[in-house]
Amino acid sequence: MRHLRVLGLETPLLQKRLIDSWPVVAGExxxxxxxxxxxxxxxxxxxxxxxxxxxxxxxxxxxxxxxLNEHVGSQVIADIRFN
Numbered sequence: 001m002r003h004l005r006v007l008g009l010e011t012p013l014l015q016k017r018l019i020d021s022w023p024v025v026a027g028e029x030x031x032x033x034x035x036x037x038x039x040x041x042x043x044x045x046x047x048x049x050x051x052x053x054x055x056x057x058x059x060x061x062x063x064x065x066x067x068l069n070e071h072v073g074s075q076v077i078a079d080i081r082f083n
Contacts, residue, residue, distance in 0.1 A: 042078040
């Protein structure tokens with residue numbers, strides 16, 4: 001990872017790993033209703049096709065932050081916003 005850090009590629013690689021891990025961490029049922037994921041300023045933005053899921057997932061956002069960061073082995077995000 002040190003070589004990637006020098007090249008400025010470590011953060012984008014970790015962000016991609018975190019986004020790719022969403023179906024594993026969130027579960028296939030939630031991933032099925034996820035239409036897009038993006039990271040900006042250490043916040044993961046999750047767009048959902050079912051508005052009713054937003055409230056439930058918003059209450060669990062710190063759990064998701066912790067589990068996603070643990071999955072990639074680094075502090076990549078600090079918050080999640082569900083749209």
